[in-house]
Amino acid sequence: MVGCVCGIIIIKFMNKILKKEKLNENVSRITVDAPHIARAAKPGQFVVIVPTENAERIPLTIADTDTSKGTISIIFQIVGATTKVLDSLKEGVEIAHLLGPLGTPSHVEKLGTVVIIGGGVGIAEIYPMVKAMKKVGNEVITIIGARCKDLLIYEKELRTQSTELRVTTDDGSCGRKGFVSDELKDIIAAGKKISLVVAVGPVPMMRVCCDVTREHNIKTVVSLNPLMLDATGMCGICRVTVGGKIKFGCVDGPEFDGHEVDFKELTDRLKGYKDVEKRAMDHVCRLLGG
């Protein structure tokens, strides 16, 4: 759609949802018509989505792109009001606003052996990084973990792209019974020379992975999910402390040196709006049902 305001030409892309799939009870994947973003996106970048005109802005990682079709894929976990609204949109519906690609892309280079770890919905977020790191010639050992088999996503896709895939579940219903950090410890104990570890997932998982690698002086990158609003470096709500300095998750990140991150502050700040978030979710559930 093309419009003209005060002589400035405004092009509004339609961002239609072309495909919607349930990956498990709480996680959905949408494929969105967004040729401008598909062309420009690099691994590690994200979009800001406003699902409907009255909804909030939320950041979601670009999980995959198809430049020939002009589409991007987004995988999201339904945790609150806005992800619930996004999940209610059906194929053929247009997303109200979609902004991206945003954030500093992942640093991709040939290093040797790279261990890439995804936990929960973070499994989908590591997919572009795994593909890119393998493409430039790294040995990529991917570790994915979830609470149980039903919550594991992207196993087939990541097995195809990785040199080796290791799976853990908390209850042992698939792969090793235990945590992704247990597999990481085993790889290190076996004497493998690891050039880089990348960990993406819940904050406690990333913190534990960093504790493991710190002892062995292995460089570790984490992708942080602070609360975020404008996502262009202006509002400061996504500020995190890294190496004693304040950084903005949206423009300086979302990837940072995990050994330098103040995880306690990040955890505390993520809890800051629990009451409001609960009220918003209750309201949306009343409107949408469920």
Ligand SMILES: Cc1cc2nc3c(=O)[nH]c(=O)nc-3n(C[C@H](O)[C@H](O)[C@H](O)COP(=O)(O)OP(=O)(O)OC[C@H]3O[C@@H](n4cnc5c(N)ncnc54)[C@H](O)[C@@H]3O)c2cc1C
């Ligand atoms: C750069 C970036 C990339 C992200 N990529 C993805 C992705 O690919 N897929 C995905 O499912 N999620 C991703 N997230 C997290 C996602 O943005 C939040 O889950 C979402 O904003 C929640 O909105 P809501 O209104 O549904 O829930 P809210 O009501 O805002 O929150 C509900 C619950 O989720 C927690 N929460 C809220 N925001 C975050 C957050 N940023 N990180 C962790 N927990 C949060 C709250 O503390 C609360 O417990 C990303 C976040 C960032 C900053």
